[in-house]
Amino acid sequence: MQFRFEAFALDTETRQLLHGGRPLDLSPKAFELIRMLVEARPRALSKSDLHERLWPDTFVADANLPILVAEVRRALKDDARSPRFVRTLHGFGYAFSAAAVEVSRPPRPAPNAASYWLIWRNRKFLLAEGDNLIGRSPEAAVWLDLAGVSREHARITIDQLTATLIDLGSRNGTFRGGVRITTPAALSDGDDIQLGPVLLKFRIWQPGAGSETEEVVHPAPSDDPDTSRS
Numbered sequence: 531m532q533f534r535f536e537a538f539a540l541d542t543e544t545r546q547l548l549h550g551g552r553p554l555d556l557s558p559k560a561f562e563l564i565r566m567l568v569e570a571r572p573r574a575l576s577k578s579d580l581h582e583r584l585w586p587d588t589f590v591a592d593a594n595l596p597i598l599v600a601e602v603r604r605a606l607k608d609d610a611r612s613p614r615f616v617r618t619l620h621g622f623g624y625a626f627s628a629a630a631v632e633v634s635r636p637p638r639p640a641p642n643a644a645s646y647w648l649i650w651r652n653r654k655f656l657l658a659e660g661d662n663l664i665g666r667s668p669e670a671a672v673w674l675d676l677a678g679v680s681r682e683h684a685r686i687t688i689d690q691l692t693a694t695l696i697d698l699g700s701r702n703g704t705f706r707g708g709v710r711i712t713t714p715a716a717l718s719d720g721d722d723i724q725l726g727p728v729l730l731k732f733r734i735w736q737p738g739a740g741s742e743t744e745e746v747v748h749p750a751p752s753d754d755p756d757t758s759r760s
Contacts, residue, residue: 533568534668535615535630537675538606540568547605550675551653559584560601567616567626574617574625599624631668646688648672648723649731657693662686664725665698678702678726686717686732693717693732702726 533540539548545561546553556564562584566575580595599616602608608615617627646657648664655672662671665683674683680700687694696714697704705724706715717723719734 532633533630534633534673535568535628539633540564540630554605556605557598557601560598560605563595563598564602564616564626567624568630571626571628571630574619574623576623578623580623633669633673644691644737645735646686646693647733647735648686649733650674650728657686657688659688662688665700674725674728676728679728680726683725684723693734695723695732700725 531542533542537550539551540546541548542565545558547556547561547564548554563580566580566583577592577595581590584595584598599618600610603610603613603616606615610616610618613627615626615628617625619625648655648657658671663682663685664670664672664674665681666675666679667673667681668675670682672686680698680702682698683700684698684704685696687696693716694714695704695706695711695717697711703710703724703726705711705722706717707722708724717732719732721732723730723732
C-alpha cells in the first residue's frame with residue numbers, strides 16, 4: 531500500500547518514504563513511527579501507545595520518541611512550530627494532520643502473461659488490467675506531478691492483449707508518436723507518448739522474450755506554449 535500526501539509517498543511494502551519518487555533516508559524506527567501515524571490519521575496516538583508499539587517489552591528513555599519525531603520532521607521538512615504533517619498534542623502524543631490518499635498497487639501479472647509498462651526517465655510504472663489514469667492527481671496509477679500535465683490528463687486501458695490510449699480533455703494535449711490524438715489510439719510496444727511537455731515510452735514485456743533492458747527517456751520540449759498546470 532502507498533499513502534500519498536503532497537509530493538511525498540509512504541510505501542509500506544518497500545518500507546520507503548519517497549519525495550518526488552526518490553527515497554529519503556529514514557531509520558527503521560522513524561519509518562515505523564510515520565507509518566503508524568499515517569495509518570491512524572486523523573486520530574492521535576498517545577506517547578504510551580507509541581512507546582509500547584515501537585519498543586515492545588523494552589524500557590527506553592522518554593526522550594527517544596521526540597528524537598524519532600524530529601527525524602521524521604526533518605525528512606518531511608516539517609516545522610514543529612507550524613506543522614503541516616506531524617502535530618504535537620502536548621501532554622498526550624502525536625497525530626498526522628495532512629490529507630493522505632491510499633493508493634493500492636496494481637496486481638502482479640500472471641506468470642505467463644504479458645506485462646505493460648510506462649517508462650519516464652528512470653521510473654517504471656506497471657499498468658494493470660483495465661483503466662490506468664495518468665496525471666497530476668495523487669490517485670492516478672501513473673502519477674506525474676509536473677507542470678504542463680493535467681490532474682486527469684490521459685488514460686491507458688489494458689484489455690486482454692490490447693492497449694488503448696485516450697486523452698481526457700487535457701489542456702496541453704496527448705500525443706502518440708508525435709501526433710496529437712483526439713480519439714482512442716491503439717498502442718504498440720515502443721510507442722512514444724507525450725503528455726504536454728513530458729515524454730514517456732510504452733513497453734510490452736512478453737515472457738521468454740529475453741531480459742528487459744532499462745530504458746531512460748528524457749522529457750521533450752512541448753510545442754504548446756501553455757505549459758501551466760491545469
